[in-house]
Amino acid sequence: MSSDFDVFGLGQCSLDYVGVFDSYPSPDTKHEFRRMIVQGGGPVATALVALSRWGRRCLFCGVVGDDGFGEQIRASLEAEGVDTRGLLVRAGEGSQFAFVIAEPVTGRRTILWRRPTGRAVAPAEVDTAWIEAARTFYTDGLFIEASLHAAAVARRAGRAVVVDAGTLRDGMLDLAALSDVFIVSETFCRALVGGDAPLEACRRLAALGPSLTGVTLGARGYVALADGEVISSPAHEVRVVDTTGCGDVFHAAVAYGLLRGWEARRCLDLANRAAARVATRPGGRSAIPSGDEMLSWAERSSTKL
Amino acid sequence: MSSDFDVFGLGQCSLDYVGVFDSYPSPDTKHEFRRMIVQGGGPVATALVALSRWGRRCLFCGVVGDDGFGEQIRASLEAEGVDTRGLLVRAGEGSQFAFVIAEPVTGRRTILWRRPTGRAVAPAEVDTAWIEAARTFYTDGLFIEASLHAAAVARRAGRAVVVDAGTLRDGMLDLAALSDVFIVSETFCRALVGGDAPLEACRRLAALGPSLTGVTLGARGYVALADGEVISSPAHEVRVVDTTGCGDVFHAAVAYGLLRGWEARRCLDLANRAAARVATRPGGRSAIPSGDEMLSWAERSSTKL
Numbered sequence: 001m002s003s004d005f006d007v008f009g010l011g012q013c014s015l016d017y018v019g020v021f022d023s024y025p026s027p028d029t030k031h032e033f034r035r036m037i038v039q040g041g042g043p044v045a046t047a048l049v050a051l052s053r054w055g056r057r058c059l060f061c062g063v064v065g066d067d068g069f070g071e072q073i074r075a076s077l078e079a080e081g082v083d084t085r086g087l088l089v090r091a092g093e094g095s096q097f098a099f100v101i102a103e104p105v106t107g108r109r110t111i112l113w114r115r116p117t118g119r120a121v122a123p124a125e126v127d128t129a130w131i132e133a134a135r136t137f138y139t140d141g142l143f144i145e146a147s148l149h150a151a152a153v154a155r156r157a158g159r160a161v162v163v164d165a166g167t168l169r170d171g172m173l174d175l176a177a178l179s180d181v182f183i184v185s186e187t188f189c190r191a192l193v194g195g196d197a198p199l200e201a202c203r204r205l206a207a208l209g210p211s212l213t214g215v216t217l218g219a220r221g222y223v224a225l226a227d228g229e230v231i232s233s234p235a236h237e238v239r240v241v242d243t244t245g246c247g248d249v250f251h252a253a254v255a256y257g258l259l260r261g262w263e264a265r266r267c268l269d270l271a272n273r274a275a276a277r278v279a280t281r282p283g284g285r286s287a288i289p290s291g292d293e294m295l296s297w298a299e300r301s302s303t304k305l
Numbered sequence: 306m307s308s309d310f311d312v313f314g315l316g317q318c319s320l321d322y323v324g325v326f327d328s329y330p331s332p333d334t335k336h337e338f339r340r341m342i343v344q345g346g347g348p349v350a351t352a353l354v355a356l357s358r359w360g361r362r363c364l365f366c367g368v369v370g371d372d373g374f375g376e377q378i379r380a381s382l383e384a385e386g387v388d389t390r391g392l393l394v395r396a397g398e399g400s401q402f403a404f405v406i407a408e409p410v411t412g413r414r415t416i417l418w419r420r421p422t423g424r425a426v427a428p429a430e431v432d433t434a435w436i437e438a439a440r441t442f443y444t445d446g447l448f449i450e451a452s453l454h455a456a457a458v459a460r461r462a463g464r465a466v467v468v469d470a471g472t473l474r475d476g477m478l479d480l481a482a483l484s485d486v487f488i489v490s491e492t493f494c495r496a497l498v499g500g501d502a503p504l505e506a507c508r509r510l511a512a513l514g515p516s517l518t519g520v521t522l523g524a525r526g527y528v529a530l531a532d533g534e535v536i537s538s539p540a541h542e543v544r545v546v547d548t549t550g551c552g553d554v555f556h557a558a559v560a561y562g563l564l565r566g567w568e569a570r571r572c573l574d575l576a577n578r579a580a581a582r583v584a585t586r587p588g589g590r591s592a593i594p595s596g597d598e599m600l601s602w603a604e605r606s607s608t609k610l
Contacts, residue, residue: 017322017402017404019404019417019419021417024332025415025417026415027329027406027408027413027415028413028414028415029415029416030415030416030418030471030492031415031416031417031418032418032419032420033417033418033419034419035419036399036402036419094341097322097341099322099324099404099417101332101417103332108332108333109333110330110331110332110333110334110335110336111334111335111336112324112326112330112336112338112404112406113335113336113337113338114324114337114338114339114340114341115337166335187335
């Protein structure tokens, strides 16, 4: 069975302004910072940029406004070879925007963001052909109805469903039940199990169906459950400048490994390395490792092919 | 003596993104906000926009980069009728940018800003004809060497020199010595006198030469010294949404009153009213009172014409 695309992605795309700060600004002050990077962002959009750099053919569906940011977001995807035929432009509306306060001294990152002001992607706006044309369906669940619809179509067509779950919104557990890979943020984990119990969260999510579940934990790395096997690791130590995009690229790397047919441990190990690298420069797309680096890391991985 | 312009302004121009927040974001979180206004800003640029709306002819000199923001900044001035022949574009550089965290609930406003990355306006870049063509020279002292040069030229030509002094930088007291009006921020005041002693600051500044000195104090209003007379008032009470631009418009209103030949007390009273109005909507230029309102306030002012 041949496919036109490796990944069909549905979810957030943003324009990110990353300011590099010496310290966290106090309220009610004027705080001058020195450096700013303007870059496309958003969990799914950045994941697709990473996957495209690693040679995967990607198609993106999301929402922007006709506010100038939208065109920059589109350009940031097309310049990376991501197909944007699914990018919907809402007239008179604003695009997703984030101002990121990055503190290299502490490694902290504070994201101030506004979601697109236009209406969400509706299920009917997701062309079934896009889903069927790709080997993997990849989403963050932001447009939950469309995500549930697309996941159901993808499953029926025998496609893999991979979810980067940042927030425990209504419908997210229904989405987990339709997923093969469901890896969540620390915030999602706490909302699900009421505390810092990532393995418990993995087990609960795995009970819904996904063969690979996990929780990303920032500097503490990740905890995952792959067909009943617990896999965990602290984050790779790097000199952190800005952690924007680390999670996005972690999930992208898992999807990449699965597309290559690697076992979960190798995928997660690769994801952990890729995520750490992203933290070494400001902006989520500045330090994505190259496809060659990804392959070289995968070859040196201690796990069997 | 006729003049081509009422005001020649030299100083900051910015692109401001004002986000409206329910609370101040905690570090290391993702904080979603709902509303964002994109607007030109910067103390001198916003003051000239206000003066232009009040029928004064204004010419602006400042620095932008060729980064997209620069063209938006220029457009935000030209749309208001401000002459931008003095706007210098530095190739390959970034324009001034601010992300403002406005909290209507508390009235707090936190400005995260980056100055233009290109070099400052040099004295030789300020055309003497621009200075001589205007009745008033207006500056924030950001480009201190050019400001000192222009103030000296303005004085020799018999023009009024009005300074909105936000920060006690090197050279600012030399600039005070060349000024007719020198009104400073609370931050400037504290740096000058080592504490919360605005009248003491007014006296020290007046000793350098300006006939009108003052300190703006946010919700506490202002304290000023006009030819030896102490004038003060708390701020007008309004429902505060965003205090961005309040200071800029306060200073602009003082300059406006002086251009009309009004006495200091009337100018300051008008400035206090105009500044409060600016706080009622997000962004420094959204709620600048109209010229008619300014005249109506001035007529009702308890002071004599």
